[in-house]
Amino acid sequence: MFEETMQLSHNDMIVPFQLEQSALRGRLVRLGTTLDDILCKHQYPPPVARLVAEAATLACVLGSMLKEDGIFSLQAKGDGPVSLLVADYTADGALRAYASFNNESLSTVPDRFCELLGTGYLSFTLDRGAGFERYQGIVEIDGDSLTKSAQHYFLQSEQVHTEIKYFATAGGPPWQVAAVCIQAMPRTEDIGDHDLDRIPDGWDEMIALLHTLTPLEAMDTALHPHDVLFRLFHEGGVRVHDTQHIQHRCRCGLARAEQALATLSEAEALEFSDDNIVEVKCEFCNSTYRFTLAEVAALRGAD
Numbered sequence: 001m002f003e004e005t006m007q008l009s010h011n012d013m014i015v016p017f018q019l020e021q022s023a024l025r026g027r028l029v030r031l032g033t034t035l036d037d038i039l040c041k042h043q044y045p046p047p048v049a050r051l052v053a054e055a056a057t058l059a060c061v062l063g064s065m066l067k068e069d070g071i072f073s074l075q076a077k078g079d080g081p082v083s084l085l086v087a088d089y090t091a092d093g094a095l096r097a098y099a100s101f102n103n104e105s106l107s108t109v110p111d112r113f114c115e116l117l118g119t120g121y122l123s124f125t126l127d128r129g130a131g132f133e134r135y136q137g138i139v140e141i142d143g144d145s146l147t148k149s150a151q152h153y154f155l156q157s158e159q160v161h162t163e164i165k166y167f168a169t170a171g172g173p174p175w176q177v178a179a180v181c182i183q184a185m186p187r188t189e190d191i192g193d194h195d196l197d198r199i200p201d202g203w204d205e206m207i208a209l210l211h212t213l214t215p216l217e218a219m220d221t222a223l224h225p226h227d228v229l230f231r232l233f234h235e236g237g238v239r240v241h242d243t244q245h246i247q248h249r250c251r252c253g254l255a256r257a258e259q260a261l262a263t264l265s266e267a268e269a270l271e272f273s274d275d276n277i278v279e280v281k282c283e284f285c286n287s288t289y290r291f292t293l294a295e296v297a298a299l300r301g302a303d
């Protein structure tokens, strides 16, 4: 008789938590297969793939911290070889991401965050659907990572102390990343700029603990996230909430492609066509939807 030990993998998940005895809350995010699924649709050079991985992780961290549900989008736009990074997270755990880049100019710059993206900005959008106001926040890209730029945004624009520790393996597949974020509860009262200097209770101690987290602990999928959080914060107490599982899921589809084409004029449709065929390609998942010019014309007529 032989015994098989089942190794459970604790991956592709967001674990929300609250630190007791302080008004601090957090998220632990781990992504593995989900990132493989996102990245395998494209042939990104390693530096670009690493940026997409980080953007996708941040979208999970920040999107899941919002009070309201909707589609949370993180976008980085710059004048460097990687001109655009987009990651979308929806509250039901769907994640998608992509990058636009120029391969030629990519080979001429060092693999450093500021050189890859260049000068630009990072934006956060929450789209709650028709009838709701869109939330958008923007910050200049600075610091030495996307993570640092995001942290900066929360302190400067939202006046909320935020610390994110991000871990990633050097490459993949298989890809593996993890992030732990600690954030002070957003303040409800109006505050002045001078209040930014007010450090939330327990902040320094908890951040010091957060920085004892090792890459191995953060990314070891055999180690349950609850154990990771308990090891870090057990002294002051930590309460975990329901886990949100994450998977790669795109929102594109035939209906959306048809919607986009219906807005084209006859001349535009002709211009975009090749051999009587108009193609709509989803940048996120690389799915391609093909229509004949006659079908496009019918879409234009239909209402």
Ligand SMILES: [Zn+2]
Pocket: 250, 251, 252, 253, 282, 283, 284, 285, 286, 287
């Ligand atoms: Zn798609």
